[in-house]
Amino acid sequence: ESYGGVYVPVLTSLLINNIQAGNLPGLNLVGMAVGNGELSAIQQLNSIIHMAYFHGLYGKQEWDSLQKCCPKTGSSTWFEYCDFSQFITFDSAGNAQAKVGSGDCGTIAAQMGQTDIWNS
Structure with a gap:
């Protein structure tokens, strides 16, 4: 199910709260699993x-423009740990939007991180 990453964790949380409150005696919840869910x-x-870049959705020009948004560290893997969410915000429907004042970095991160993915 495409929304399994939402419903299953919410239901599991509700069950855990009720088990801990003693409202569901005898229920033995062992765990939960969501395959390919968005948590x-x-x-x-x-x-x-x-993932999109390394699968060919974006070219080097787009990749390079986004790399300018994250300052280099001494590590050779600095860009792998860039937190693009610092440039965006999510509306009540979960849509990524550039934060006010984030400039091109917010626009690029929202475009590459959500808009282009849904339109591909």
Whole structure:
């Protein structure tokens, strides 16, 4: 189910709260699993940009423009840990939008991290 990453964690949380409150005696919840679910919009945005580039959705020009948004560190993997969510905000429907004052970085992160993915 495409929304399994929402419904299953919410239901599991409700069950855990009721088990801990003693409202569901005898229920033995062992765990939960969601295959390929989205549990965090921020983690989804941060990872999908890299995945999309390495699968050919974006070219080097787009990739280079986004790299300018994250300051280099001494590590050779500095860009792999860039937090693109610092440039965007999510509206009540979960849509990524550039934060006010984030400039091109917000626009690029929202475009590459969500808009282009849904339109591909």
